Amino acid sequence: MKIERLDLQNFRTYSYTSLQFGPTLNVLLGQNAEGKTTILEAISMFAYGRSTRAKHEKELIQFGETQSQLRILFHRNGKQMDMAMKILEKGKQIKVNGVSKKNLSEFLGQLHIVFFTPDDLQMIKLGPDERRKFLNLNMGQFISGFVHHLRTYNQLLLQRNSLLRMRQFDPLPVWDEQLSTVGGVILSQRDQFIQELSFHATRIYKELSNQKETLSISYKTGVKGSNEISYRENLFEQLRQSAHHDVEKGFTTVGPHRDDLLFYLDGKPVSRFASQGQVRTVVLSLKFALFEYIREKTKELPIVLLDDVFSELDLSRQKHLLENLHGAQTILTTTDLENRLKANLNGKVFKIAHGIITVER
């Protein structure tokens, strides 16, 4: 998979800009707050369907404008793809190869990315929200219907919680039935995804840490089960049993919205016992595992986005990173070229200053 071109209009600080990417390495060079990450954010919108940085999509529209437009041209399985997104103050419009798509489910699954950001480190230390976000965004990239199920689930959850706050038990089963149907799908898909990811991550951690420790990643959910049917049946039963408890709490205490992803090194929780360096290697392993997962599932190399993380790695990890990308198209941001020299990078360099992009080489 290769991105050829990205056009932005009225997107954050950019009035208009167009970038033509090289086939392998692309370096976005510039000082902080000049708009490097914005480029990566724009690309990620086509894979995730939403921004990971903005709370409200309105923030993405350049100040004083009413709409923002993004367009990306890329190759996928040898086919030319053209995706466009128009962000309006209320909602957005999406097109794939010139055809308007009504819902996000039809839009996702075209472009696949692995996004490394400095925030990843917090994913281990902070609450489960961040880890669920990692699961949701990345599963939404290629598991068809996942985003739709997640949305339906969240809407059902809001309805059930409203009932709980009104202390009404009678109508709960009709919501529990739908919640467990959709929830069962989400639970079994997450279970499957984490199992496959964990397999890759353990192997990669071994390579990165020179066989020192063993990383294991496990799925933590309050719902018992092993497949869609058993998850569905158990979730329904557990929702029924927790009804009184939930009314007291004022929200639903069981279900996939309470899931978590746990990391262990030699059996010890990473969040509590690992050093900063170990945490960094765990996160790298996780992202590489995602890279391998996508490569296996789609038989193609995903696009790799590295936001300011390259400079934080020591030389051997930088080398490992680049060698293990198998020539995948990579777009990285950095504030100085020293790091590029360290690892002998060859690629296209874009200089970014005050929202203006010039190609250096």
Added chain:
Amino acid sequence: MLQFPEPILRLIQQFERLPGIGPKSAQRLAFYVTTMADEQVQEFAQALLRMKQELTICEQCCAISDRSPCPVCGDPLRDRSVICVVQDTRDMLAIERMQAYDGLYHVLGGAISPMDGIGPDQLHLRELLQRIANEQVTELILATNSTVEGEATAMYIARLAHHFDQLQVTRIAHGIPVGGDLEYADEITLKRAMEFRRPI
């Protein structure tokens, strides 16, 4: 700064209350009214008032109608053993347009949505249960929307209806639209159509 004259402002505010009308549309509509002939404006205002005055709710099926019982409930040729449950009167009219259903209807007036404060008591459910209890109903067709709220409403009614013996409860089918190409159907619809396939 020159403001809108008070009478126009008043009308703009009224238009803005309507669904789908924003400030700009409301202004355009209000200024259009200033160019209309007096009789036309009279007619328009009368139409609004008379609609509200002359409409009523059918005492049997709870549909909005100009008489009670409504033309469907008052039709002696209708099959009184089947009731099709819909969310609102427009859904009933949509089914009527197909001209292939000759049973009766029951209009709920919405769907259960705790977030919006709409529970079973806010819908015309009691009326429905009375009809089932008092009349010779053998089938209840649940034709609420295919949204989470519509599904919840259908499930709720299905649960209530199981207390009645001899009453068959059915749900309308969901899937590929007739005349639709498979390749253009979205994945969710397709999945559902596969799940609910039937032998032929």
